[in-house]
Amino acid sequence: MEKVVIIGTGCAGLTAALYTARANLSPLVITGKQPGGLLTTTSTVENFPGFPEGVDGYELMVRMQKQAERFGARVRFGALEAAHLGARPFALTVDGESVEAQTLIIATGASHRHLGLESEHLLENKGVTYCATCDGALPMFRNQPLVVVGGGDSACEEALYLTRFGSEVHLIHRRNILRASKIMSDRTLANPRIKPVWDSVVAEVLDTKQGKVTGVRVKDLKTNQETVIAAAGVFVAIGHVPNTQLFQGAITRDANGYIVPRKGAATNVPGVFVAGDCSDPVYRQAITAAGTGCAAAIEAERFLESLQQ
Numbered sequence: 604m605e606k607v608v609i610i611g612t613g614c615a616g617l618t619a620a621l622y623t624a625r626a627n628l629s630p631l632v633i634t635g636k637q638p639g640g641l642l643t644t645t646s647t648v649e650n651f652p653g654f655p656e657g658v659d660g661y662e663l664m665v666r667m668q669k670q671a672e673r674f675g676a677r678v679r680f681g682a683l684e685a686a687h688l689g690a691r692p693f694a695l696t697v698d699g700e701s702v703e704a705q706t707l708i709i710a711t712g713a714s715h716r717h718l719g720l721e722s723e724h725l726l727e728n729k730g731v732t733y734c735a736t737c738d739g740a741l742p743m744f745r746n747q748p749l750v751v752v753g754g755g756d757s758a759c760e761e762a763l764y765l766t767r768f769g770s771e772v773h774l775i776h777r778r779n780i781l782r783a784s785k786i787m788s789d790r791t792l793a794n795p796r797i798k799p800v801w802d803s804v805v806a807e808v809l810d811t812k813q814g815k816v817t818g819v820r821v822k823d824l825k826t827n828q829e830t831v832i833a834a835a836g837v838f839v840a841i842g843h844v845p846n847t848q849l850f851q852g853a854i855t856r857d858a859n860g861y862i863v864p865r866k867g868a869a870t871n872v873p874g875v876f877v878a879g880d881c882s883d884p885v886y887r888q889a890i891t892a893a894g895t896g897c898a899a900a901i902e903a904e905r906f907l908e909s910l911q912q
């Protein structure tokens with residue numbers, strides 16, 4: 604039986620792994636479908652303390668995993684398929700195998716939100732993508748007009764990154780002011796190759812008949828007028844949805860699916876703790892995820908100690 608099982612290997616999961624490993628609890632860490640979490644899909648991380656020159660997101664996560672493993676964390680590639688949390692030990696199914704756990708730390712993060720258009724779905728990986736750093740350098744996007752959808756830090760970061768490859772980048776946002784932080788907004792709007800398209804939404808990604816992205820049909824929300832913007836790629840950066848569906852019914856979640864923590868990192872089930880973006884609709888930073896991972900680990904350790912008294 605495992606003392607601690609951690610689901611997720613983003614900043615939250617790997618920090619929880621580091622702390623529980625250093626507490627001699629030999630945590631079993633399940634990577635989930637995206638090992639290293641969302642930070643592996645970003646470029647340079649400039650706001651993680653301790654890296655004055657910034658650090659590559661992928662490299663940061665590799666370092667976090669190595670640090671946790673150095674103290675005895677066991678990282679296993681796989682996905683949680685079921686979790687029976689009604690009694691302890693908790694009965695988990697990971698890639699078809701049963702795992703029993705005295706405590707569980709949920710650090711499943713969040714996934715990219717989709718626009719919800721049929722054309723978006725049909726053209727995914729045919730020019731529609733959710734990660735500029737993963738796909739931006741592909742030959743199909745080189746020296747071509749590109750579209751980024753969204754107005755947050757992610758959209759700005761993607762648009763700035765894509766100016767390295769595309770001929771121009773149309774940033775389509777549903778309002779006329781960016782949600783992004785001031786520094787990112789200023790940088791984005793100062794870039795002559797980024798063309799903001801305000802108060803507008805993508806009504807359709809073109810062209811499903813050709814089976815590749817040729818542009819977008821855009822609707823101006825103020826005038827209801829529709830126009831077509833030619834583009835070889837559509838990069839959707841409109842936020843995230845928490846990966847908590849598996850815990851529906853067992854763990855208390857809010858209306859948007861975020862796990863509701865109690866007293867820091869605890870949940871409604873004693874012995875189950877939560878950390879990172881799957882329970883954070885507000886801050887969603889690498890450093891806050893790492894902080895809650897630390898808190899969840901300390902709570903799990905205390906819980907295990909309390910069982911022995």
Ligand code: NAP
Pocket residue numbers: 649650716717718752753754755756757758760777778781782783784804840841842843885886887888
């Ligand atoms: P976000 O801040 O939630 O922004 C999402 C953006 O997408 C908003 O502008 C929103 O519009 C728009 N949007 C949402 N649903 C939409 C829809 N259905 N159709 C069209 N537009 C839609 O998400 P994020 O940019 O991914 O950032 C998440 C967190 O990570 C934030 O805390 C951010 O600061 C952080 N982050 C930081 C950095 C950095 O510091 N370098 C980089 C990336 C992310 P409205 O504005 O109208 O709501």
